[in-house]
Amino acid sequence: MEIKDFTYTLPDKRQLYDHLNAHFEDDKVNILLGPNGVGKTTLLDFISTVKPRDLSSFEGFPAFKQIAYQIQGVPFIYEATVYNTIKMVMDIQTPNNRFTKADLPDVLQKVADVKYGKLSGGQRQLVIIDAFSRLNRQLYLFDEPESGLDPRMAQVVMQRIQQLNSEGKKIILTSHQFQNINNDHYHLLFLKDGKIRFEGSPSEFLKREGTSDLVQAYIKTDEDQ
Template sequence: MEPIQSATGALSASPVISATGLTKRYGALHVLRGVDLDAHEGEVISILGASGSGKSTFLRCLNLLEVPSGGTLNVLGEDVRFRMKGAERQIADARQVNRLRSQVGMVFQNFCLWSHRTVLQNVMEGPVHVQGRNRHEVREEAEKALDRVGLLNRADYYPSQLSGGQQQRVAIARAIVMRPRVLLFDEPTSALDPELVGEVLKVMQDLAAEGRTMLIVTHEMAFARDVSSRVVFLEKGTVRVQGTPQDLFKGGMDERFDRFVSHFSRQG
């Protein structure tokens, strides 16, 4: 396999995440229908698609918050092990999943901060209690992360004292402090008021400029066009088309993608 290119330059041939034939069913509902995707170190991949196309489910399968019904998944060079219990597919090695998940950070739509902990405590919780790292070192790193997202002066606040955009920036700082090799973002601006979206996208853009590996489910077309190294368009649980934003957004590569982008342009 030849190395591919991204906005940050040449990438290694081995993907950091590789999904092959990934499926997900909820009873009779078939959400993912065989998704193939490789993500290489340093890539910023925007995952687009209409509501119900399987975007968030796919992202949750990559972090094993959902167990894929079928297909294979390799994360950071390890094949994720599954087993069957009757008709149900389960995780075979919980320790493997915990180890891999600690290196694949995830930022959710609705922040998921602990309301009874301060901003600083929220950011420190994972490294101290999950990774077992030194509290003093983690505090220094957490303060640096909060400074990076512009919220060091809110370290002693509680989530209820912050705006939605500020809470999402805290969630990003919390993910960074875990030192992940991959960052997953599940529609990180969808729960925000329009005037707060820009502050979160600016933080994400800065992370992308550092060469971080990021997979982002988003409806922010300008961000996907300007920041991504690759765009993946899901439709009905499959990858309909993917390519560079330059190729896709100029139009004419896929009629359904063009209509999708046009719909969001009219909304804007």
């Protein structure tokens, strides 16, 4: 999957992407990094076709029906239980499926009968991620999937996303978190000033910035002019 020479200007005349080029690895979890406001979520909108994309600039991406896109703040029914919420999403794809509470991860089995509206913000995020992960798609887009999660739940989410990738699914996500980017099964893309300023593995990112800490590598790249 590649984006080639993509330029986009916002309605307020601010240029968001300036001849942007990006390559996404099929067999790795691709993580879009960058400061707030640089267009990470908007890029997911284009990839998902929520915003119509120029086919000449977007190569190798699946069609809309083969993409699952988890946006921030998905509005689910507050009176539905956790189990019924996830089953509702699965019924869109496979009506009368045999999904049971025992199929939920341990952390959600404990709240399977709790109403979605009674959950904490982090728990709701976990329900959303789990539900979208169960859809059978070629490409999964996650917009800050670790947002609002404590370290344990964030780890569960990233393990689930890595599992999807190991099953042959393509993954692109945005993130500001670094605690779970702990191996080279991730492909990092740092977006700033309309271009990809770094693309490669976490170890290559650390080596380029001369540090052993991903947060420091991020800060150094953000400060580069």
